[in-house]
Amino acid sequence: MSSTQRRKDRIIVDDPWDGRALEWATHTPVPEYNFAQVPQVRSLDPLFYEKIHGDGKMKPTEPLGDIHMPNGSFLPFMIALGSFIAGFGLIMKHMDAWINPYFVVVLGLLVMFGSMAVRSWKEDHGYHITKENVEAMEREALADERNR
Amino acid sequence: MVREAAHTLKKSLLWDLLTTVDHKKIAILYLIAGTLFFGKAGLMAILIRIQLMIPENTFVTGQTYNELLSMHGTIMLFLAATPLLFAFMNYFIPLQIGARDVAFPFLNALGFWFFFFGGLLLSLSWFFGGAPDAGWTAYVPLSSRDYAGIGLDFYVLGLQISGFGTLISGINFIVTMITMRAPGMTLLRMPLFCWTSFITSMLIVFGFTPLAAGLALLMLDRMFDGQFFLAAAGGNAVIWPHIFWIFGHPEVYILVLPAFGMISEIIPVFSKKRLFGYTAMVFATIVIGFLGFMVWVHHMFTLNLGPITNSIFAILTMLIGVPTGIKIFNWLFTMWGGKLRFTTAMLCASSFVPTFVLGGVTGIMLAMSPVTHLYHDTYFVVAHFHYIILGGIVLGLLGATYYWYPKMFGHCLNETLGKWMFWIFYIGFHLTFFIQHILGLIGMPRRVNVYLADQGWDGMNLISSIGAFMQGVAIILLLINVIYSAKKRPNHR
Amino acid sequence: MSETVDVSRGLPAHPERATLEGKNKFVGFWVFLSGEVTMFATFFGTYLGLRNGTAGGPEAADLFHMPLVFIMTMILLTSSLTSVIAITAMKKNQFKKMKLWMWITFFLGVAFLGFEIYEFVEYVHYGLGFSTSAFASSFYSLVGLHGAHVVFGLGWVLLLLIRYNRAGITLTNAPKFYMFSLYWHFIDVVWVFIFTVVYLMGIGGG
Numbered sequence: 001m002s003s004t005q006r007r008k009d010r011i012i013v014d015d016p017w018d019g020r021a022l023e024w025a026t027h028t029p030v031p032e033y034n035f036a037q038v039p040q041v042r043s044l045d046p047l048f049y050e051k052i053h054g055d056g057k058m059k060p061t062e063p064l065g066d067i068h069m070p071n072g073s074f075l076p077f078m079i080a081l082g083s084f085i086a087g088f089g090l091i092m093k094h095m096d097a098w099i100n101p102y103f104v105v106v107l108g109l110l111v112m113f114g115s116m117a118v119r120s121w122k123e124d125h126g127y128h129i130t131k132e133n134v135e136a137m138e139r140e141a142l143a144d145e146r147n148r
Numbered sequence: 149m150v151r152e153a154a155h156t157l158k159k160s161l162l163w164d165l166l167t168t169v170d171h172k173k174i175a176i177l178y179l180i181a182g183t184l185f186f187g188k189a190g191l192m193a194i195l196i197r198i199q200l201m202i203p204e205n206t207f208v209t210g211q212t213y214n215e216l217l218s219m220h221g222t223i224m225l226f227l228a229a230t231p232l233l234f235a236f237m238n239y240f241i242p243l244q245i246g247a248r249d250v251a252f253p254f255l256n257a258l259g260f261w262f263f264f265f266g267g268l269l270l271s272l273s274w275f276f277g278g279a280p281d282a283g284w285t286a287y288v289p290l291s292s293r294d295y296a297g298i299g300l301d302f303y304v305l306g307l308q309i310s311g312f313g314t315l316i317s318g319i320n321f322i323v324t325m326i327t328m329r330a331p332g333m334t335l336l337r338m339p340l341f342c343w344t345s346f347i348t349s350m351l352i353v354f355g356f357t358p359l360a361a362g363l364a365l366l367m368l369d370r371m372f373d374g375q376f377f378l379a380a381a382g383g384n385a386v387i388w389p390h391i392f393w394i395f396g397h398p399e400v401y402i403l404v405l406p407a408f409g410m411i412s413e414i415i416p417v418f419s420k421k422r423l424f425g426y427t428a429m430v431f432a433t434i435v436i437g438f439l440g441f442m443v444w445v446h447h448m449f450t451l452n453l454g455p456i457t458n459s460i461f462a463i464l465t466m467l468i469g470v471p472t473g474i475k476i477f478n479w480l481f482t483m484w485g486g487k488l489r490f491t492t493a494m495l496c497a498s499s500f501v502p503t504f505v506l507g508g509v510t511g512i513m514l515a516m517s518p519v520t521h522l523y524h525d526t527y528f529v530v531a532h533f534h535y536i537i538l539g540g541i542v543l544g545l546l547g548a549t550y551y552w553y554p555k556m557f558g559h560c561l562n563e564t565l566g567k568w569m570f571w572i573f574y575i576g577f578h579l580t581f582f583i584q585h586i587l588g589l590i591g592m593p594r595r596v597n598v599y600l601a602d603q604g605w606d607g608m609n610l611i612s613s614i615g616a617f618m619q620g621v622a623i624i625l626l627l628i629n630v631i632y633s634a635k636k637r638p639n640h641r
Numbered sequence: 642m643s644e645t646v647d648v649s650r651g652l653p654a655h656p657e658r659a660t661l662e663g664k665n666k667f668v669g670f671w672v673f674l675s676g677e678v679t680m681f682a683t684f685f686g687t688y689l690g691l692r693n694g695t696a697g698g699p700e701a702a703d704l705f706h707m708p709l710v711f712i713m714t715m716i717l718l719t720s721s722l723t724s725v726i727a728i729t730a731m732k733k734n735q736f737k738k739m740k741l742w743m744w745i746t747f748f749l750g751v752a753f754l755g756f757e758i759y760e761f762v763e764y765v766h767y768g769l770g771f772s773t774s775a776f777a778s779s780f781y782s783l784v785g786l787h788g789a790h791v792v793f794g795l796g797w798v799l800l801l802l803i804r805y806n807r808a809g810i811t812l813t814n815a816p817k818f819y820m821f822s823l824y825w826h827f828i829d830v831v832w833v834f835i836f837t838v839v840y841l842m843g844i845g846g847g
Binding site: 013016017018019020021022023024026028029030032033034035038039040041042043044045046048061067069070071072073074075076077079080081083084087088090091093094095119 | 164166167168169170172240242243244245246247248249253254257258260261262264265266268269272276277298301302305306308309312313330331332333334336337339341367371413416417418420422426491493551552554555558559560
């Protein structure tokens with residue numbers, strides 16, 4: 001069995017507790033865009049409201065379309081790593097280090113602020129999941145749900 | 149698979165986790181990291197209880213005991229409770245308000261990695277000459293260069309870095325809930341978990357920044373020969389407790405408010421009723437958040453700041469009982485006449501209520517500044533804040549785990565194992581900490597590593613330790629449940 | 642998001658808040674600044690608690706040289722004004738004018754920083770090292786924290802000015818310039834408090 005297949009088999013419930021809030025209105029597993037169409041909220045406990053007064057599904061507020069998503073980035077890791085190196089360098093002041101602690105501090109700060117500058121310099125507009133892909137993913141999720 | 153391969157090239161799982169900005173994956177990262185730190189600090193608690201199990205025990209040395217004690221507190225508050233709550237906040241705030249992601253996905257990842265590397269730095273202290281040993285409060289002059297070793301340097305910088313992460317995440321959550329709500333999701337339709345997380349994030353913004361300043365002062369004192377806290381050069385040691393508790397008291401609410409929110413999500417679902425007094429709950433949360441900043445001196449009653457100061461802070465502290473009481477009654481009235489289903493999540497949520505009341509009542513006792521001189525620095529205080537933190541935050545977290553697990557991983561946790569876990573944990577918890585009230589009242593001081601026999605403390609300490617082992621067993625049962633359920637895939641409805 | 646705003650007939654009235662990302666940054670930056678306020682407040686409180694702890698070292702009244710501090714204050718206040726002019730130009734889509742005033746802001750900031758370094762060096766010559774007394778530590782940490790903010794702001798605006806030298810005003814960079822100006826105003830306000838609490842109260846006793 002492929003790992004994807006195994007993961008799919010493990011997923012057997014969408015709304016086990018008869019939930020009330022919006023998180024139970026998403027597919028399980030939650031797609032990366034969460035909601036294919038942003039839902040219209042009509043009350044407190046919006047999903048429960050739709051279960052009583054509607055058909056149990058959230059009404060959409062927009063037609064199905066391309067969905068804009070942010071790109072992943074390695075820079076958060078680098079920025080935090082820089083702060084870690086700088087912090088460790090400061091602590092090295094109180095160790096018998098074979099290297100000048102301030103060298104480590106400066107190195108850490110360079111990594112940290114350098115990565116921040118890269119983030120500022122490079123414009124990252126993210127990407128779009130096309131309407132066709134969203135439709136395909138939604139169809140697949142619904143088919144999975146019917147098979148459960 | 150369209151769903152898997154929708155846009156990306158083939159990425160390895162590790163690279164995906166290192167670069168992800170998806171709030172759901174970051175939540176899983178928080179969950180894993182938080183669980184590891186929770187396990188580590190929990191193990192330290194067990195070691196502490198082994199040392200105190202019998203009088204004059206020599207299981208660990210005094211120095212090791214101090215390190216265990218300090219690291220237990222520091223890790224539990226900064227590196228276990230915070231990320232575990234952040235895991236659920238990250239996963240469910242966008243889903244509950246109908247958003248596709250948080251406001252700043254990049255900053256979300258940045259917050260996690262700051263937290264992670266801060267925690268790593270703090271943990272490295274074990275390998276470089278000893279962990280911090282001045283308590284989680286790190287009072288000066290105990291934490292100064294003269295009295296504390298390199299461990300405190302790790303404390304200062306580790307917490308500074310992980311604090312950045314917490315602050316960034318707090319700002320992110322606030323903006324998410326202000327600008328990213330779905331159409332029709334007005335502020336007073338936000339689920340209570342979102343509301344409490346919102347107030348928590350506010351407290352983070354106004355609480356973690358004084359901590360950052362205080363840690364910076366301590367760092368300057370220790371590393372660059374600053375003179376902030378040394379009386380010889382005109383400094384003043386009382387500045388540190390002030391700054392620390394201006395952060396430290398809101399920190400309690402930072403942790404417990406999201407737990408309130410989780411309870412407020414779970415109880416209506418398993419009572420099949422809408423939350424009683426939703427608006428009152430929202431305003432009680434806001435009032436608690438506001439008052440949380442007005443009471444820090446109640447941690448310093450014995451510092452002799454004068455009767456007027458002490459009285460004002462005593463009254464303000466007792467005032468917090470009012471909005472908290474509103475919440476307690478609202479939970480009770482939500483359950484009243486409801487169609488109750490006692491799943492593990494509901495067991496945790498409903499048992500949270502009486503446990504938290506006990507912690508609140510002892511809080512009122514401690515708020516009376518004249519009497520507090522009797523309880524101060526005894527096991528009574530230890531019992532009090534463990535009722536808030538374990539009986540409040542951890543029960544909330546356990547309930548939320550059982551409640552939201554199916555949404556996060558696609559299958560429920562086993563209910564039989566879950567109920568075993570709950571009862572062992574709950575009984576163990578009360579065994580450990582209820583008796584510590586009495587231990588404190590008859591005079592056992594906190595933060596001691598040994599005590600003499602035949603003072604009437606022996607039996608109670610033994611019982612307390614047995615309770616601690618039961619809690620450890622319960623947490624192991626939870627981990628077994630996670631593995632077992634992944635194989636068996638129970639579906640409870 | 643940015644693609645949903647129609648820019649074919651020029652920029653909208655508030656280019657910094659026209660997109661969802663811009664709006665998020667706008668709200669988020671205000672929240673961030675409110676956190677900065679409490680951080681500076683803590684340093685101010687520490688300074689107020691320790692300013693009499695001179696331990697026999699130099700005291701505030703012996704040291705502070707008001708003409709210098711007055712010039713510094715004027716420079717920083719003017720730089721705040723020039724950043725306002727730059728943002729006004731940005732809202733009217735006058736890119737060259739905005740760039741000019743941002744550069745002026747930058748150089749005023751550099752001048753301020755130069756004076757501050759000169760000031761610190763002078764005080765060290767008078768015998769006020771960082772470790773001399775609690776007063777010295779708290780003075781240097783408060784004013785130095787402000788100075789560090791100035792350094793960060795200067796690096797930030799320099800990066801923006803070089804990066805967007807030829808770009809014109811877009812919905813992507815308008816929020817960035819706007820956030821910088823918010824930050825710069827904040828630094829300015831903090832300095833007004835430092836001028837009052839540290840320097841005026843240091844000279845005038847109290």
